[in-house]
Amino acid sequence: MRIAGFFFAIAKLIASLLMLAGVVWACGALWFQLAQTVKSGSARGLILGVWVGVGLYSIYLLWQHRAPKGLLIYGVLLGAILVWWSTIHPSNTRRWAPDVTQQLSGSISGDIATLHNVRNFDWQTATRATPRWEDRSYDLNQLVSVDMATSYWMGPAIAHTLVSFGFDDGKGPRRYLTFSVEIRKEAGESFSAIGGFFKQFELSLVAAEERDILRVRSNLRGEEVYLYSIQMPRAAMRSLFAAYVDKANALVEAPAFYHTVFANCTTIVFDMVRSIVPGLPLDWRLLASGYLPQYVDSLGALARTHDFEALRGAAHINDRAQAALPGEDFSAAIRKGVPQAPALP
Structure with a gap:
């Protein structure tokens, strides 16, 4: 049982690190891309703050033996960000320097x-x-x-x-x-x-x-x-x-x-x-x-x-x-x- 618990804790640690990496990546994606439409740095900061809060809360649930709920919340929001990210395409028609x-x-x-x-x-x-x-x-x-x-x-x-x-x-x-x-x-x-x-x-x-x-x-x-x-x-x-x-x-x-x-x-x-x-x-x-x-x-x-x-x-x-x-x-x-x-x- 102790060995199983050890490996379970390692699995949760790895999952937490991956989820944290996803939080950091999505923060960068949101900050730089929202700058095109959301000119207010405070508004962008608020959006990032909500995402970071949800991400950290999902990781917290993972360690509170409520992994399915935490993974579901995290997966839905990160999935939505990834879908939005996939819609961002390069263009040759902008107001160039x-x-x-x-x-x-x-x-x-x-x-x-x-x-x-x-x-x-x-x-x-x-x-x-x-x-x-x-x-x-x-x-x-x-x-x-x-x-x-x-x-x-x-x-x-x-x-x-x-x-x-x-x-x-x-x-x-x-x-x-x-x-x-x-x-x-x-x-x-x-x-x-x-x-x-x-x-x-x-x-x-x-x-x-x-x-x-x-x-x-x-x-x-x-x-x-x-x-x-x-x-x-x-x-x-x-x-x-x-x-x-x-x-x-x-x-x-x-x-x-x-x-x-x-x-x-x-x-x-x-x-x-x-x-x-x-x-x-x-x-x-x-x-x-x-x-x-x-x-x-x-x-x-x-x-x-x-x-x-x-x-x-x-x-x-x-x-x-x-x-x-x-x-x-x-x-x-x-x-x-x-x-x-x-x-x-």
Whole structure:
């Protein structure tokens, strides 16, 4: 009997922890989603308070030998929340922030990629810019480089990941196009890592000039930006570029939610690269994206002539970005001193 009682108590403890996890999850879901319709924080707090009270009361009943009643009350309310949660779908028709108003799309015909809504903003402050959305064409035969940028804004473990493609026609300066997987903010909205767990943001894929998308981070937002040259065969470069175009078109056709862990600026890029280079190992640094350069370096994919710490010092672009003059080639300026990958077939 004592053994049976022990295992029964363990079962109740496990059930209580699962129920408590459900209470916490539903609090997040209610708080962030009700913000769209219930503007009063006090009203949302009251709704959450009722749910927390019911959840804790259900757990209390579990330990008072009234488990069927507690589980019934909890199950009905949590089931209702889950049904409501399932009705929340991503959309492409909201009142978007200016920097994500337009959606990238494109097509590839033979060697020519045509992109619509490439961003080329002239930023005056971290939040104000002269908007320019442009159509661009790129000859994939001229694709000669891939660079990875990491922009740190929340400590050493978290960074935003961007990928820049370089095109060289042999006649003028190399052209660069940078892709960035981001949240698609609504007007007045700001990023929340916690909100990213609860369908607060749609997913956006931005293609932009480096003077736009890197400079606004290094010069105006106060982020620390690093740029690394990736060693990659040209066929793989081309496949990765095409994967970005396909992802952009997919988001136009079927909007998706951003997720802080499973659908973010690093994991989506990793999924695209893994489809091109099968067998890439999973690694904790894919979640702690600030350490992504070390992960890529462990695969032998970073161009460097010295140890990683020396490379990291050379890769830091902030001083060069801030010193670049308005008419100067910004992309060339930020690459001074950065080891470049050799041309691969």
